[in-house]
Amino acid sequence: MTRTAGYDRDVIAWANEQARLLRSGQFDRLDIEHLAEEIEDVGKSEQRELASRMALLLAHLLKWRFQPARRGRSWEATIRVQRDSLLRRLTRTPSLKRNLEDPDWWRDTWDDALTKAIEETGLSDFPDQCPWSVADILDPDWKPE
Numbered sequence: 001m002t003r004t005a006g007y008d009r010d011v012i013a014w015a016n017e018q019a020r021l022l023r024s025g026q027f028d029r030l031d032i033e034h035l036a037e038e039i040e041d042v043g044k045s046e047q048r049e050l051a052s053r054m055a056l057l058l059a060h061l062l063k064w065r066f067q068p069a070r071r072g073r074s075w076e077a078t079i080r081v082q083r084d085s086l087l088r089r090l091t092r093t094p095s096l097k098r099n100l101e102d103p104d105w106w107r108d109t110w111d112d113a114l115t116k117a118i119e120e121t122g123l124s125d126f127p128d129q130c131p132w133s134v135a136d137i138l139d140p141d142w143k144p145e
Contacts, residue, residue: 018034051105057082058117060075061079
């Protein structure tokens with residue numbers, strides 16, 4: 001079995017074998033290229049999770065702001081849960097905070113939030129850009145009025 005075939009055929013078995021090789025010091029047998037890709041993918045996965053949770057939070061903040069008559073405990077719970085999760089993730093992985101300063105990341109995340117809010121509300125008259133600061137968005141006591 002070649003290294004590449006193992007990776008392509010069963011990534012879990014391949015990962016377990018790579019871990020065994022690392023632990024036993026058999027570095028010359030490692031599939032370095034795929035290991036590097038997998039390590040990079042871990043970071044990308046964390047970034048996708050951050051963006052997904054932020055988009056969900058922003059969509060609920062939009063709903064809160066633009067549909068005051070429909071506010072309820074379910075929306076409050078989603079806002080609280082997403083904030084808590086985001087704050088835990090940012091604490092555990094401080095390098096993710098860079099995303100919060102990246103205009104391209106915000107543009108993509110805001111677009112995802114708008115898509116969710118439009119699908120869930122039927123409304124379309126939302127701001128083109130996020131009108132709130134990161135501090136407000138993550139503040140457990142803040143909601144847009």
